Amino acid sequence: MKKGLLHELTKGIIEENPILIIMLGLCPPLAVSTSAANGLGMGAAFCFVVIGSNLVISLIRGIVPSQIRIPVYITVISTFVTIVDYALKAYLPLLSRSLGVFVPLIVVNCIVMGRAEAFASRNGVAASLMDGIGMGIGFTLIITLLGAVRELLGNGTVFGFPVLPSAYQPFLLFILPPGAFLVIGFMMAAQKKFFQKGGAR
Amino acid sequence: MISQNLNFFLIFLSAMIVNNILLMRFIALCSFFGISNNMQASVGMGFAVIFVMIMATTISWLVYHYLLVPFDLLYLRTASFILTIATFVQLEEMVIRKLFPPLYRSLGIYLPLIVVNCAVLAAAFLVIDYNLGFLKSLVYTLGVGAGYFFAIVMFAGIRERVNLAPIPKSFQGYPIAFITASLMSLAFLGFKGLFGL
Numbered sequence: 225m226k227k228g229l230l231h232e233l234t235k236g237i238i239e240e241n242p243i244l245i246i247m248l249g250l251c252p253p254l255a256v257s258t259s260a261a262n263g264l265g266m267g268a269a270f271c272f273v274v275i276g277s278n279l280v281i282s283l284i285r286g287i288v289p290s291q292i293r294i295p296v297y298i299t300v301i302s303t304f305v306t307i308v309d310y311a312l313k314a315y316l317p318l319l320s321r322s323l324g325v326f327v328p329l330i331v332v333n334c335i336v337m338g339r340a341e342a343f344a345s346r347n348g349v350a351a352s353l354m355d356g357i358g359m360g361i362g363f364t365l366i367i368t369l370l371g372a373v374r375e376l377l378g379n380g381t382v383f384g385f386p387v388l389p390s391a392y393q394p395f396l397l398f399i400l401p402p403g404a405f406l407v408i409g410f411m412m413a414a415q416k417k418f419f420q421k422g423g424a425r
Numbered sequence: 426m427i428s429q430n431l432n433f434f435l436i437f438l439s440a441m442i443v444n445n446i447l448l449m450r451f452i453a454l455c456s457f458f459g460i461s462n463n464m465q466a467s468v469g470m471g472f473a474v475i476f477v478m479i480m481a482t483t484i485s486w487l488v489y490h491y492l493l494v495p496f497d498l499l500y501l502r503t504a505s506f507i508l509t510i511a512t513f514v515q516l517e518e519m520v521i522r523k524l525f526p527p528l529y530r531s532l533g534i535y536l537p538l539i540v541v542n543c544a545v546l547a548a549a550f551l552v553i554d555y556n557l558g559f560l561k562s563l564v565y566t567l568g569v570g571a572g573y574f575f576a577i578v579m580f581a582g583i584r585e586r587v588n589l590a591p592i593p594k595s596f597q598g599y600p601i602a603f604i605t606a607s608l609m610s611l612a613f614l615g616f617k618g619l620f621g622l
Contacts, residue, residue: 250458251543255451298511302504310500325550328503332543334455401449402610409596409603417595 229354236358241415242335243366243408252326252333253367254404260383263371265319267364269308269327271357274336276304278356281344297340302331335359366411373407374398433564436557440568443617446544447576448610453544457577458602467581471574475567478545480517481510482566485549486559506549544573580609 236242243253252270257263280300288296309327312320320327330336339359344352372382378398380388397403446452453474460466485506493499522529548569552562583605592601 250454251451295511298507299504302507306500306503325547325554328550329543329547331503331507332546400614402607402614405603405607405610409600409607413595413600
């Protein structure tokens, strides 16, 4: 298991990317990635929660009885989610409105819970912190990329800046729900083709 | 009275079809892709979600309006909802196992999964966000649950057929499932103009 801290950090980005490989926590990436900026905002909120909860859970893992660990984890995670939710409402009300119900829903995001259960409860503080950062970056990367592709095709812009020539007819479908499924389907296929050797994981 | 009923009907349809929780709102996708490999499991999960969702919304609506609002504890909303729902599902599982063994045999294994199913929590949040009254909340939740059932069963049916089709290698498995979902979502988009909540 000892592969060094750097590996804990980098594995979340491609090798064990939470969205594309582990296939967990799909709801927020698809729902809020209508623009690159929204994706980045969601990614940042998610990073905070997963890093914070990984840190706290690895700190308290010695004193939590295993029978009640799930409720304890849920409480820890929901504390961080509440912090993010209120901070967004106070400082970035516009982003908070466009993310809507998906910020409180980070609580039931399977990645956060999954990392808490599968990693932070069994590893030391430093490794858990790195794991949280790696997972957070992997998640943010995919969600921002997804948002950028959808924004580019659906609106001709990336982060609000026009990229395509004005003659481009925006393909509205990509901003709408079906576009999200379509883009992530193709992203997964590409990932499977280029990064996965031998097919089976 | 008639307009009142019509209103309920509209809320139900809007929650079930126009704002379908899986295909339009992208909530609870983990179970959508995880379970829909199997038709029988999808039906079981669909019923379990409807059942738990209604119970959970009832409880969390009461908690919100009679505990959190009067005592000014709104910042505890997220934590209290998830904990009441988790506790409640556990309780429910025990009650069903004791009183309705046949029902438990068919739904039992899905109940624990539902705790982390975002659809249940999302329904509880949405009725609060929309500021619905108690009865309307129940109707809305029933609609959301029915929409979940409808979408997951249809999707499972389609996937059974897709699994037999010749598909390019890198698209096999999840990628083609997402593209299928995209086409279904496109079909549901057609209802968008009808009415909305």
